[in-house]
Amino acid sequence: MLPDHPLPLPPPDAKVTGLWELHAGVDASATSPNSRPGVGDRIGVVPNHLSTAVNLAKELWVVSGEALVDWWELAASGANR
Numbered sequence: 001m002l003p004d005h006p007l008p009l010p011p012p013d014a015k016v017t018g019l020w021e022l023h024a025g026v027d028a029s030a031t032s033p034n035s036r037p038g039v040g041d042r043i044g045v046v047p048n049h050l051s052t053a054v055n056l057a058k059e060l061w062v063v064s065g066e067a068l069v070d071w072w073e074l075a076a077s078g079a080n081r
Contacts, residue, residue: 010043011035019045 010016011031018025024045028036037043054060055076062070 010037010045016045 010026010028013030014026014028015030016024017027026037026043026045054074057074059074060072061068062072
C-alpha cells in the first residue's frame with residue numbers, strides 16, 4: 001500500500017491493461033493465487049492523470065483511509081456545455 005492510499009494496490013506482477021475515465025483494467029493472471037485479488041475485490045490504481053470527467057461532479061471528496069477529511073467544491077462543474 002502507499003501511505004494514506006485508501007485501497008490496496010495490485011500485486012507487483014499484475015499489469016494495468018487499460019485506463020479509462022472512471023475505471024481501469026488489471027490483468028492479475030501472472031500473480032500467485034495467494035496474492036491475486038478476487039472477483040469483486042477493490043484495489044487501488046494510481047492514475048497517471050486527472051480525469052476529464054471531474055467536471056461531471058459538483059464536489060470532490062478527500063479521504064484518508066476510511067475517513068473523509070475534506071471536500072472541495074468544483075467551480076467548473078458542468079462547464080463543458
